Amino acid sequence: MGETTVTTREGHDRAAPHSVPDETAEGNGHVVKGLLRRVRTPRRPRLWFEILLIAVSYWTYSLIRNAVPEQKAEALRNADWIWKTEHSLGIAFEESVNHAVNSVTWLIVGMNYYYATLHFVVTLGVLVWLYRSHPGRYAATRLTLFATTVVALVGYYLYPLAPPRLMNGGDFIDTVMVHHTWGSMASGDLKHMSNQYAAMPSMHIGWSTWAGLTIFALSTVPWVRVLGLLYPVATLVVIVATANHFWLDAVGGLMCLAFGFAVARLWYGKLPYALPKLVPVQGQGGLLLPVKP
Numbered sequence: 326m327g328e329t330t331v332t333t334r335e336g337h338d339r340a341a342p343h344s345v346p347d348e349t350a351e352g353n354g355h356v357v358k359g360l361l362r363r364v365r366t367p368r369r370p371r372l373w374f375e376i377l378l379i380a381v382s383y384w385t386y387s388l389i390r391n392a393v394p395e396q397k398a399e400a401l402r403n404a405d406w407i408w409k410t411e412h413s414l415g416i417a418f419e420e421s422v423n424h425a426v427n428s429v430t431w432l433i434v435g436m437n438y439y440y441a442t443l444h445f446v447v448t449l450g451v452l453v454w455l456y457r458s459h460p461g462r463y464a465a466t467r468l469t470l471f472a473t474t475v476v477a478l479v480g481y482y483l484y485p486l487a488p489p490r491l492m493n494g495g496d497f498i499d500t501v502m503v504h505h506t507w508g509s510m511a512s513g514d515l516k517h518m519s520n521q522y523a524a525m526p527s528m529h530i531g532w533s534t535w536a537g538l539t540i541f542a543l544s545t546v547p548w549v550r551v552l553g554l555l556y557p558v559a560t561l562v563v564i565v566a567t568a569n570h571f572w573l574d575a576v577g578g579l580m581c582l583a584f585g586f587a588v589a590r591l592w593y594g595k596l597p598y599a600l601p602k603l604v605p606v607q608g609q610g611g612l613l614l615p616v617k618p
Contacts, residue, residue: 370456370463379452386474400485400522404492407525407571416572419489419565420497426566427498436563437506444529447556451536459543460604465589465597466539473531473585480577486525490568497568526577527570533560534582542598 411417455463490499540553564570
């Protein structure tokens with residue numbers, strides 16, 4: 326009989342290749358994930374940075390908006406198209422609202438000043454309130470506002486639109502000119518400081534709806550929440566009564582706001598109002614402890 330040969334697995338085990346994890350790639354992946362987590366985690370806002378950011382952002386917004394070519398002919402054609410479209414939809418009654426409100430002097434004068442001031446005062450007031458009382462939601466809500474404004478600039482460039490008061494052949498009343506108030510940067514002596522043909526979308530509606538929804542979602546006082554909902558509605562009446570916008574300009578503003586919320590939702594993984602009220606900070610033992618601003 327021949328000898329029986331026994332083959333052990335020792336040699337095979339020794340020769341079998343072992344997969345070596347790519348520690349460098351894995352480490353880089355952890356670094357990227359950690360960086361993204363850090364950027365997306367709400368942090369306590371710094372006052373000096375927020376003031377500087379808001380000032381520079383609004384200056385840039387105004388600069389770009391006013392740098393968009395005032396394409397008068399195209400803007401007037403677009404206004405005619407908007408007006409005809411609203412007639413076909415049965416909603417072309419801006420002119421009636423404009424004339425009716427203009428007949429009540431104290432009311433239209435008040436609306437002129439509303440148009441000129443609350444657009445900025447309420448928006449800044451809500452930002453300050455968020456900074457002080459809801460620091461964990463501040464950055465995401467501010468991002469919503471900024472993204473809304475940025476996409477509006479694209480609208481001004483791609484779709485120049487004359488406001489109703491500047492339409493050819495229209496019977497709209499420029500309430501600022503008639504009552505000698507400063508309710509619009511695009512009327513009277515101030516008209517050269519602002520692009521008169523950037524009516525679509527309406528950021529009066531975009532910003533007021535942002536502020537109103539924020540107040541409604543986060544306030545705990547019932548009557549304040551109601552005021553939050555009424556604010557964009559009142560703004561809609563004002564922009565139409567003063568002949569600064571069509572109804573459809575307001576729709577454009579709401580679409581920009583929807584885009585802003587989508588950007589914040591994608592970045593933070595939640596809508597701004599669903600984020601924690603307080604700011605998470607690294608505490609002892611690696612725990613996340615909320616602290617008030």
